[in-house]
């Protein structure tokens with residue numbers, strides 16, 4: 525065949541999945557390959573600015589069928605609560621007819637998927653190769669999606685004694701239990717049936733977990749590297765943020781964002797706000813409105829906005845996270861340890877304070893905090909509650925100039941970043957990945 529291939533991409537209906545798939549699509553397009561990207565209709569508008577090669581990456585919008593129990597018009601995880609994930613996953617399965625029709629009409633050489641476990645079946649029938657491309661950490665896959673373990677308990681031979689759930693992580697396991705069975709089935713079946721397993725990581729960070737997965741599934745595991753976004757030069761940081769941030773000294777602002785899915789209970793949201801106030805440093809808190817409030821302002825603690833005027837902002841909308849992280853005034857990033865956030869954080873110069881909510885976020889937090897010692901974790905109580913004081917203590921422990929812990933994590937973080945930015949490392953991952961795909965197709 526022609527050495528240039530045509531790939532289909534069909535990620536789970538969540539921005540944390542569609543965006544890194546698109547970054548991979550860009551890397552393929554950069555090398556002259558074509559991509560047809562299947563996604564829910566409404567999502568296209570929100571992600572199309574990530575498409576750097578519109579001539580080579582073509583969106584193929586899908587109509588997401590309604591499933592009883594889902595809010596009308598729900599298409600992505602941003603439209604639903606975590607407890608409705610299984611229903612959205614049923615809706616994804618119901619798009620099979622549309623996907624098959626597109627595959628038959630366009631006959632790609634490869635199909636990348638993650639949760640649609642029926643893709644290998646569709647592909648095989650037409651002699652197309654299927655690639656199970658997983659964008660969450662290899663740590664999570666090794667712990668939770670290898671046969672032999674159970675909810676919260678890793679399978680035999682799992683390669684870490686530190687990257688495990690602790691006694692205060694029951695809150696994360698409780699959330700996982702809602703969709704554990706379905707997700708476990710999707711990923712393990714996808715892995716068994718696909719031609720290639722690919723992971724969004726690099727061996728410098730998760731090598732032993734990748735080797736473990738390859739051994740357990742007896743399949744070659746290809747790595748794409750972290751798939752960081754290309755710096756978006758088309759849109760500078762919005763004026764109101766650059767104006768706000770530039771008013772503070774270098775590295776003094778605490779930026780907090782919790783990804784695209786986390787919606788806090790109102791009391792926990794208020795505690796988060798009060799914790800930011802306690803630190804005494806300028807801050808930008810970009811989180812969704814809490815449960816029961818339609819705006820963040822509506823959920824704020826009494827008098828908070830007035831007290832924080834000119835010093836701290838709580839924002840309920842989308843922000844340009846990578847650009848904020850690279851602003852010289854930002855010195856600390858409090859985040860949920862989502863796979864996108866964490867790679868962006870590692871590549872920044874910000875101190876890392878981790879506040880995980882979901883199970884994959886919790887495991888990656890342990891990897892960063894216990895094994896690499898590049899971050900600190902906000903302590904929670906057994907109920908999962910975190911107090912304003914524990915948030916303040918975690919942030920102060922890395923922001924206080926004289927803190928030994930702060931110096932340690934800063935220096936470990938700088939070393940890790942240096943490895944990742946070493947010339948050719950990340951492009952080398954993409955080159956080897958594409959070569960391996962081409963070999964598979966020949």
Ligand SMILES: O=c1ccn([C@@H]2O[C@H](COP(=O)(O)OP(=O)(O)O[C@H]3O[C@H](CO)[C@@H](O)[C@H](O)[C@H]3O)[C@@H](O)[C@H]2O)c(=O)[nH]1
Nearest residue numbers: 540660783784785842843844845846862863864865882884
């Ligand atoms: O206001 C915002 C919020 C997010 N982002 C970007 O959106 C991406 C978010 O990705 P990520 O950090 O991975 O977070 P989530 O989308 O929240 O990740 C969800 O989806 C992942 C894949 O299922 C899970 O691993 C996580 O636990 C779950 O929170 C990142 O690139 C951010 O830079 C912005 O640019 N602006």
